[in-house]
Amino acid sequence: MEILPSRPNYESNHLAPNVDSGTSIGRGDYRDQAMLETDEGSTGSALNLRDLLRRYWLLLIALMILGASGGFASVVLTSPKYRTRLLLEIQGVNEAFTKGSMDGAAFDASEVGIQTQINILRSGSFLRRGADRLQSETVPLAPTGRDLFSRLRERVNPATRDPLENARRGLITALSTFDARPVNRTKLIELSCESTSPDVAAQFLNSMAAEFKEDTVRSRMQTSQKTSEWISAQVEETKSKLQESEERLREFVQASGNLFAGQDATVEDTKLSQLKGELAKIQSERIARQTKYELVLKSPPESLPDILDDPALRGYQQQIGALSREKAVLETTFTSKHEKVRKVDVQLGMLEKTYKNEVATILKRIQNDYDSALRHEKLLVSAYSGQSQRVGSGAGKAAQFNALKREVETLRQIYQNLLVQSNQAGLSSSVPINPIRIVEPSNAPDAPYKPQPVINISFGTLLGFAMCVGFVFLREKADRSIKHPGSSRRLLNTPELGVIPNLHLDRNGVKKSSRAVTLSAAKPGTLPLNGDVGDPGAAMVSWQNAPSFLAESFRGTLASILRNQTSGRMDKTILVTSPGPGEGKTTVVQNLGIALAETGRKVLLVDADFRRPHLHHRFSLPNDWSLVDLLSQKIPLNEYSPDRFGMKTGYSGLWVFPNRATQENVAKLLYSPRLRAIFESLAEGYDMVLVDAPPILHLADARIIAPLTDALILVLRSGVTNRESAVEAYRRIREDGLSVLGTVLTDCDSNSSLKRSYYYDYVKDDRA
Numbered sequence: 001m002e003i004l005p006s007r008p009n010y011e012s013n014h015l016a017p018n019v020d021s022g023t024s025i026g027r028g029d030y031r032d033q034a035m036l037e038t039d040e041g042s043t044g045s046a047l048n049l050r051d052l053l054r055r056y057w058l059l060l061i062a063l064m065i066l067g068a069s070g071g072f073a074s075v076v077l078t079s080p081k082y083r084t085r086l087l088l089e090i091q092g093v094n095e096a097f098t099k100g101s102m103d104g105a106a107f108d109a110s111e112v113g114i115q116t117q118i119n120i121l122r123s124g125s126f127l128r129r130g131a132d133r134l135q136s137e138t139v140p141l142a143p144t145g146r147d148l149f150s151r152l153r154e155r156v157n158p159a160t161r162d163p164l165e166n167a168r169r170g171l172i173t174a175l176s177t178f179d180a181r182p183v184n185r186t187k188l189i190e191l192s193c194e195s196t197s198p199d200v201a202a203q204f205l206n207s208m209a210a211e212f213k214e215d216t217v218r219s220r221m222q223t224s225q226k227t228s229e230w231i232s233a234q235v236e237e238t239k240s241k242l243q244e245s246e247e248r249l250r251e252f253v254q255a256s257g258n259l260f261a262g263q264d265a266t267v268e269d270t271k272l273s274q275l276k277g278e279l280a281k282i283q284s285e286r287i288a289r290q291t292k293y294e295l296v297l298k299s300p301p302e303s304l305p306d307i308l309d310d311p312a313l314r315g316y317q318q319q320i321g322a323l324s325r326e327k328a329v330l331e332t333t334f335t336s337k338h339e340k341v342r343k344v345d346v347q348l349g350m351l352e353k354t355y356k357n358e359v360a361t362i363l364k365r366i367q368n369d370y371d372s373a374l375r376h377e378k379l380l381v382s383a384y385s386g387q388s389q390r391v392g393s394g395a396g397k398a399a400q401f402n403a404l405k406r407e408v409e410t411l412r413q414i415y416q417n418l419l420v421q422s423n424q425a426g427l428s429s430s431v432p433i434n435p436i437r438i439v440e441p442s443n444a445p446d447a448p449y450k451p452q453p454v455i456n457i458s459f460g461t462l463l464g465f466a467m468c469v470g471f472v473f474l475r476e477k478a479d480r481s482i483k484h485p486g487s488s489r490r491l492l493n494t495p496e497l498g499v500i501p502n503l504h505l506d507r508n509g510v511k512k513s514s515r516a517v518t519l520s521a522a523k524p525g526t527l528p529l530n531g532d533v534g535d536p537g538a539a540m541v542s543w544q545n546a547p548s549f550l551a552e553s554f555r556g557t558l559a560s561i562l563r564n565q566t567s568g569r570m571d572k573t574i575l576v577t578s579p580g581p582g583e584g585k586t587t588v589v590q591n592l593g594i595a596l597a598e599t600g601r602k603v604l605l606v607d608a609d610f611r612r613p614h615l616h617h618r619f620s621l622p623n624d625w626s627l628v629d630l631l632s633q634k635i636p637l638n639e640y641s642p643d644r645f646g647m648k649t650g651y652s653g654l655w656v657f658p659n660r661a662t663q664e665n666v667a668k669l670l671y672s673p674r675l676r677a678i679f680e681s682l683a684e685g686y687d688m689v690l691v692d693a694p695p696i697l698h699l700a701d702a703r704i705i706a707p708l709t710d711a712l713i714l715v716l717r718s719g720v721t722n723r724e725s726a727v728e729a730y731r732r733i734r735e736d737g738l739s740v741l742g743t744v745l746t747d748c749d750s751n752s753s754l755k756r757s758y759y760y761d762y763v764k765d766d767r768a
Contacts, residue, residue, distance in 0.1 A: 022362035056472050059664040063464035063471075071460025072453070076152045080448035081173070082198040085185075086191040086205040087440040088212070105654045114182050119190060121212060129215075130208035131171055136201050141165035157642035160591070170200030178208070186438065198444040205442035213436045224415060235418045239485060242411040249404040272388060279380040287374035290543040293370040301359045306366065313362075319673045323348040326575045334574050385612040390566070441669070480722040487715055488743040491723055492730045495742035497713065498557025500588070501550060502747045543594050554591040557744055558599075561592070561713070571710040572683050574741065575608075577702040579729035589692040590618050597653035601687035604646050607659035608693045608705050610666045616658035616691050619649045623658040630678060637681050645685055670704045679708045696729050703736055711739045 004237075012454065053060070120126055140163035141389065189407040191208060195201035239623065292306070301307055308314075325342045334341050482488055486498045488639055543551060561574070578585040589605055596603040607615035607627065616623045630637075646655030662669075682689050691709055693702035708711050712733060726743075733740055 042614065048051050052472055052476070056468065056585045059471070060465065060468045063468040064461050065464070067460035067462070067464025067467070068457050069460070071457035071462070074460070075451045075453045075456045076156060078451045079153075079169070080150075081194045081196065081450045082201045082445045082447075083192065083194050084198070084201045084205060084280070084445055084451045085440075086209055086438065086442040088189040088191065088209060089437040089439050090117060090189065091435045091437060095578040111182075114187065114189060117212075117396050118137075118180045121189070121191070122178075126179060126211070126215075127175055127208075130204065130211050131175060134200075134204050134207040134210050137207065140164050162440045164721045166197055170195040170197030171204065174201055174204040185481055191442075194451045198446075198448075202442040202444040207437075209438050209441070209741065212499055213438070214432060216436050224425060227420065229377075231418060231422045231425055235415070235422055238411060238418055240414045245404065245408045245411050249401075249408055252401060252404055260313045269687065274339065274382070275380065275384045279377070279384050282373065282377050282380055286370070289366070289370040291372045292366050296363050296366055301363065303382060304350060304362075306362050307359060307580045310358070310362065313355065313358055316358065320348065320351050320355065320752050323351065359556055410632075460735060478560050479719075482716050482721050482722060482723060482726060482745065483718050483749075485745055485748060487723075488726065488745060492714075494730070494740055495560065495713075496745060497560035497742040498553060498744050499585070499748045500553050500557070500744065500746040502718070502749055543591060551591075551595070554595045555598075557588075558592055561741060563718065571739075571741065572687070573689040573711075575681060575693050575702065575706050575709040575712045577693040577696045577706070577712065577729075578715040579697045579721055579725040580695045581698065583695075583715055583721055585695075585715040586614050586618065586692050588713075588715050588744055588746060589690050590615065593654050593690055594651060595655075596688050596690075597651055600653065602653055602655075604655045604657055604686040604689045606657045606680055606682065606689060606691045608691050608701065609659060609701070610669065610701065611661055611694065613659040613661060615656055616647075619656050621647050621658055622648070623660040625658075627657055627659045627678070628662045628669065631672055631674055632664070637674075637677055642685060645682060657688070666701070670701060674710050675705070696732060697725060703732065706733070706736065706738045711741045713741050715746060716743050717746045720747070 105666065174193045174195040178191070178193050179193070182188070183190055191205050193201055193205055296304060311440055323344055327341065327348065330338070330341050330344060336342075336345075482491070486496060489493070489496045561571075576585050576589045593603050593605045605615055607613045609615075610628060613623065613626075616626075630640075630644070646657045648654075649656055679689070679691075689709075691705060693705050694713075696702040714729060714733065716725075730740070
């Protein structure tokens with residue numbers, strides 16, 4: 001029965017003896033390296049958790065218990081820490097009373113002010129004052145914790161029972177962990193600290209808050225008092241200076257003959273100002289009259305505004321116009337000498353003369369007004385010049401007067417401000433308001449915030465788990481051995497003929513300990529893989545008494561070996577070797593021989609190990625006559641009887657050609673032409689010949705014998721054969737141009753989940 005889960009393309013992976021070794025080696029090196037890297041990645045990422053748990057459960061439990069114990073010890077050996085907090089509110093009081101004053105007692109509740117108070121609280125001197133207050137006002141209390149860990153701490157460190165020592169240690173811790181920080185977007189300050197005593201933690205914060213309140217009030221009162229005293233002294237001093245300045249101003253005015261009539265000017269200044277105003281007025285009037293006069297000189301009288309606007313002149317003009325029209329009418333009828341015409345001429349002449357006289361009068365008046373204004377202006381200019389000279393001579397006295405006056409006004413203003421500030425300072429110091437308010441006092445916490453037994457013990461357990469995982473991971477990554485079925489197929493790109501389970505099951509299918517396996521390696525139900533001889537006849541007893549799935553694994557391997565027999569390829573002589581010793585090649589040979597014999601074939605097992613032969617012990621056969629003896633003699637092979645080429649094992653169809661260790665030159669025997677003739681004779685006398693050869697990496701024997709056989713099987717042991725050895729062995733086989741049937745993985749863990757991928761659950765021992 002074919003057992004492998006998948007069947008690789010045998011023909012594509014089988015190397016014929018006549019393949020060009022140079023070409024195939026170059027490609028093989030690259031492929032071997034690539035397959036090695038691929039196998040490393042696949043095996044590294046395909047760790048079987050159940051298998052790992054089965055192998056390392058004891059280490060996992062031990063490390064988790066060790067970690068939990070460490071966490072428990074850390075809880076016992078670590079002093080408990082109690083954390084508490086207190087809230088203060090910074091109130092902006094007395095601002096209405098001290099606004100605009102020089103009093104520093106106004107409490108600043110801005111962000112800068114709150115940060116200033118926090119820095120004061122954090123200062124070393126203030127912390128010492130809080131500690132001194134705590135020690136003077138409180139009495140040390142005995143430790144209150146009576147839980148399991150507290151009792152254990154008292155046993156480990158008896159000093160913790162002393163109230164004084166407990167209070168001292170708690171105060172030291174509170175001082176080192178004290179912190180003050182603002183609460184965002186509020187006027188609150190949060191005080192916090194840690195201590196080994198819950199009472200000390202709460203009392204220390206309350207003492208700090210009380211000391212801070214009292215210090216703030218005391219500082220404010222002292223500042224207000226000093227400010228009031230300073231302002232009072234300034235008021236008296238300013239008052240004295242003001243009186244002196246007013247006296248000096250009064251004496252100066254009297255000495256100047258009362259020239260300073262107003263607050264801002266003297267009598268002369270006033271006169272000068274009046275003359276200046278009159279001069280400006282007359283100059284404006286003169287300019288206006290001059291304009292009229294110049295207009296009279298340059299324009300005809302009829303166009304002047306004074307003439308045009310005069311009602312008498314307009315009346316004359318109307319009468320003259322009427323008479324002129326009447327004369328014109330008369331002249332159309334009468335001559336100029338007519339009485340009516342002459343009468344009209346007389347009237348017209350009188351009106352025109354009167355009109356001209358009135359116009360001349362107006363023009364004369366305009367001229368007289370201009371001359372009068374000009375004379376008045378000259379007089380005022382002269383008077384202004386004289387007054388300016390008199391005022392200039394008294395400018396020094398005016399400057400002195402102004403300076404004395406400004407001094408008096410300045411001192412009077414300062415005096416008034418000081419009086420206002422003095423009143424505000426007195427009012428501020430008399431208001432009994434504290435700008436600090438305790439919003440939430442500190443209370444002794446019921447339980448410490450660290451260490452927390454559950455967290456510490458859990459963390460220790462997880463740390464032990466992590467250490468175990470790390471150890472297993474590193475060990476598995478460092479383990480370069482081939483462990484799982486299919487690894488050799490991926491690594492070497494060659495068929496995996498079969499998987500032989502490990503022997504950690506007794507005949508009833510019950511798991512045995514590793515020690516029991518070692519002690520019972522040769523007992524019924526087990527097969528030795530490490531080269532141990534065991535009891536005589538162990539091969540037959542093991543085959544008969546081992547669990548049926550073990551025999552089925554060899555039958556499945558045999559099915560993979562014989563799959564080419566049906567396609568016309570006959571590999572009668574097969575060499576079985578391994579990269580190193582103790583990998584199960586002899587066990588594979590003996591059990592494959594039994595499985596072949598069950599098929600009705602005549603099978604011979606040849607022990608080709610000239611240094612450590614074991615095959616005859618497995619079948620309880622003597623080795624008085626062996627392969628060494630046949631090679632050493634000179635008698636032609638055709639003269640030997642058939643029984644000299646194999647011994648019966650007691651199992652139908654199975655013979656063994658034993659060997660024994662020799663002191664002769666083994667290389668001489670191996671390179672002897674007689675060895676080839678012997679193998680040819682054995683192939684003619686038996687249906688199948690299985691050759692048990694030494695490890696291919698340690699000795700050259702297998703590489704010398706292999707060309708004399710039809711094919712080769714490479715045995716790998718799970719957990720023993722490392723990948724580098726397997727690749728190197730396979731590389732040597734290919735370099736020698738040998739035909740490789742495939743690999744056999746022995747000692748595979750039958751308890752892992754991989755067991756379900758094969759046939760161990762399907763075929764159950766009828767004795768189980």
